[in-house]
Amino acid sequence: MTVRALCGLAAFNLVLLAVGAASLAALRGWRSWYELARSAGLAYMLGVALVGVVLSIELALGVPFSFAGVVLTCALLALAAAALRRSLARWRPEPPPERARGIGLVSVAFGLLVVVYLEALFRAARLSGLSAFDAWAFWVPKAKAIYFFGGLDEQFFRELPNPSYPPLVPALEAAAFHFMGSADAVTLHVQFWFLACGFVAAVAGLLAPRVPAVMLWPCLLLVLVAPRVVGRNLDPQADFILDYFFALAALLVALWLVGREPWLLATATVFMAAAVMTKRDGQLLVACVVVAGAVASRRSWRFAWPRLGLAAAVAIAALVPWHIWFSTRDLAGDLPAAGALALFDDLDRGWPAFESAISAVFDYDLWLIIVPLVGVAVVLAFLAGARTLPTYALTLYVLVIVGLTWVLWSFTELELPFVQDEAVNPLVRLSASLVIAAGAILPLLLDAAWRGSDDVVLEEP
Amino acid sequence: MQRVVRGGVVACIGFAVALGLVYLVRAVDRLGEAVDANAAANYDDREFAGGNSVVVDKRALYQARAFIPKDGRYRVVAGRRVEGATELTEPFIEHFARYFLMPRRPSVDADWILCYGCDPAGLDGAATLVWENGAGISILRASR
Numbered sequence: 001m002t003v004r005a006l007c008g009l010a011a012f013n014l015v016l017l018a019v020g021a022a023s024l025a026a027l028r029g030w031r032s033w034y035e036l037a038r039s040a041g042l043a044y045m046l047g048v049a050l051v052g053v054v055l056s057i058e059l060a061l062g063v064p065f066s067f068a069g070v071v072l073t074c075a076l077l078a079l080a081a082a083a084l085r086r087s088l089a090r091w092r093p094e095p096p097p098e099r100a101r102g103i104g105l106v107s108v109a110f111g112l113l114v115v116v117y118l119e120a121l122f123r124a125a126r127l128s129g130l131s132a133f134d135a136w137a138f139w140v141p142k143a144k145a146i147y148f149f150g151g152l153d154e155q156f157f158r159e160l161p162n163p164s165y166p167p168l169v170p171a172l173e174a175a176a177f178h179f180m181g182s183a184d185a186v187t188l189h190v191q192f193w194f195l196a197c198g199f200v201a202a203v204a205g206l207l208a209p210r211v212p213a214v215m216l217w218p219c220l221l222l223v224l225v226a227p228r229v230v231g232r233n234l235d236p237q238a239d240f241i242l243d244y245f246f247a248l249a250a251l252l253v254a255l256w257l258v259g260r261e262p263w264l265l266a267t268a269t270v271f272m273a274a275a276v277m278t279k280r281d282g283q284l285l286v287a288c289v290v291v292a293g294a295v296a297s298r299r300s301w302r303f304a305w306p307r308l309g310l311a312a313a314v315a316i317a318a319l320v321p322w323h324i325w326f327s328t329r330d331l332a333g334d335l336p337a338a339g340a341l342a343l344f345d346d347l348d349r350g351w352p353a354f355e356s357a358i359s360a361v362f363d364y365d366l367w368l369i370i371v372p373l374v375g376v377a378v379v380l381a382f383l384a385g386a387r388t389l390p391t392y393a394l395t396l397y398v399l400v401i402v403g404l405t406w407v408l409w410s411f412t413e414l415e416l417p418f419v420q421d422e423a424v425n426p427l428v429r430l431s432a433s434l435v436i437a438a439g440a441i442l443p444l445l446l447d448a449a450w451r452g453s454d455d456v457v458l459e460e461p
Numbered sequence: 462m463q464r465v466v467r468g469g470v471v472a473c474i475g476f477a478v479a480l481g482l483v484y485l486v487r488a489v490d491r492l493g494e495a496v497d498a499n500a501a502a503n504y505d506d507r508e509f510a511g512g513n514s515v516v517v518d519k520r521a522l523y524q525a526r527a528f529i530p531k532d533g534r535y536r537v538v539a540g541r542r543v544e545g546a547t548e549l550t551e552p553f554i555e556h557f558a559r560y561f562l563m564p565r566r567p568s569v570d571a572d573w574i575l576c577y578g579c580d581p582a583g584l585d586g587a588a589t590l591v592w593e594n595g596a597g598i599s600i601l602r603a604s605r
Binding site for chain 1: 462463465466467469470473474476477478480481482484485487488489491492493495496499500502506507508509510511512556557559560563564566567
């Protein structure tokens with residue numbers, strides 16, 4: 001709760017930005033300072049994802065966790081990115097030219113509204129106590145255990161709830177504690193404010209040259225002000241960070257499907273790896289992104305499917321060290337206690353599970369009309385003649401809803417119909433992924449519907 | 462068809478703008494209320510936060526932090542003899558103590574005992590009373 005803690009946290013996030021900027025330079029490169037500034041949000045989120053994944057792997061491999069270790073890891077990642085940039089320079093295509101469009105009235109107006117929102121969010125984060133049950137029951141205790149004991153302390157990771165959840169969020173929180181100088185769970189909320197800002201900047205930066213501001217900003221603002229997002233996005237737990245990773249991966253895959261720029265899929269792969277390292281739900285969400293991408297690219301499957309398969313394999317490979325760590329210690333696994341296919345023993349749970357999933361996704365009091373708007377945009381895009389983007393979005397949303405249904409159906413310890421209080425309802429948490437992703441997908445769909453085409457047009461100079 | 466589609470796009474954007482503006486005002490109000498509540502809370506309230514619904518007397522956990530060394534071990538023995546306990550106290554006090562007292566480790570045979578409404582007579586072996594609040598919470602140290 002001190003200025004020192006805030007300054008330390010700001011320094012930590014600058015380090016993440018630097019790592020992400022170096023990585024993005026290696027994967028994509030840029031032609032101008034304008035492009036660099038526009039990509040800062042994506043670079044920051046890429047830094048968060050990359051550092052989170054690498055710290056998690058280090059933890060699983062038993063590398064001691066300390067302030068020096070975190071700084072060294074970040075420095076090595078930045079150096080590796082610089083070396084990669086040099087070695088890839090020959091093969092990497094020049095990034096497509098973009099014109100530095102003037103910032104229009106719509107962008108200024110909605111940008112200011114988003115700034116007002118983020119300013120209010122910062123003040124709420126600044127002195128927020130650790131109220132969320134999961135946060136104090138296991139997310140932050142895991143982070144404190146890493147911070148105090150310099151690694152995955154076997155006693156705490158065994159005794160705390162959900163021991164098989166991957167350690168990306170606790171690792172990032174523990175790194176933040178090191179930069180803050182103490183295990184300050186109050187100031188830790190500001191870290192989640194940084195993540196919210198980074199996500200907004202990343203989506204805006206990616207879409208600004210691709211869709212009109214009048215389609216981008218209202219959709220983004222609508223997602224940010226959804227009641228559940230306002231109430232929960234500062235909680236120091238994994239839900240919203242998972243949603244940010246998922247949404248960015250989904251957006252980058254969508255852009256890759258219609259643009260075919262290799263850096264888009266490479267960057268999406270990092271976010272997919274981060275998603276599977278954040279929460280076990282991430283595996284489900286990443287599978288949905290990959291399958292949706294495959295369905296949408298079926299006409300060019302020879303080109304797309306091997307690349308999507310490779311991206312998925314890399315993302316899942318990142319999970320292997322953690323999987324070995326927890327399975328060699330006989331900790332509870334990720335699948336339902338009765339097995340992944342136990343749902344066939346309880347066929348009567350199917351329909352109530354589906355109803356519960358649908359009611360969570362379409363709950364106006366939590367999410368307004370965001371998902372229905374995505375549905376309308378999909379129909380409009382199909383009617384206008386677009387194919388790839390609406391197919392991708394439709395498949396993605398249907399698959400995630402099927403996934404939600406599977407979760408409820410298979411985890412037989414959950415009673416149906418599922419009416420748990422939204423504050424602790426895992427289904428509501430999972431459905432947030434579709435809402436957050438809408439902030440990125442909806443503008444693309446509306447743009448495709450307006451133009452009657454999937455082709456994303458970067459403005460020529 | 463293009464007109465219909467474009468009309469639909471405009472309608473979607475219109476809904477998004479209208480709802481976004483209405484709910485932005487509500488969001489800023491709601492966040493403002495959270496800011497006020499956070500500012501009104503004292504240091505202890507912020508540090509306990511979610512634990513306020515579990516912990517009965519904050520002094521007990523602060524005293525436990527003071528008495529038990531950072532590399533020490535403790536056990537929480539919960540019971541129903543705490544005055545002012547909530548329905549969450551007995552089932553969750555051990556969870557909250559684990560979060561709050563870290564890096565001290567919970568251990569079933571620890572010397573330090575945080576008795577949260579327990580019956581001291583029911584503890585294994587002799588224990589010395591180190592601190593008590595007079596309302597059912599005490600800190601004891603087992604004699605070995």
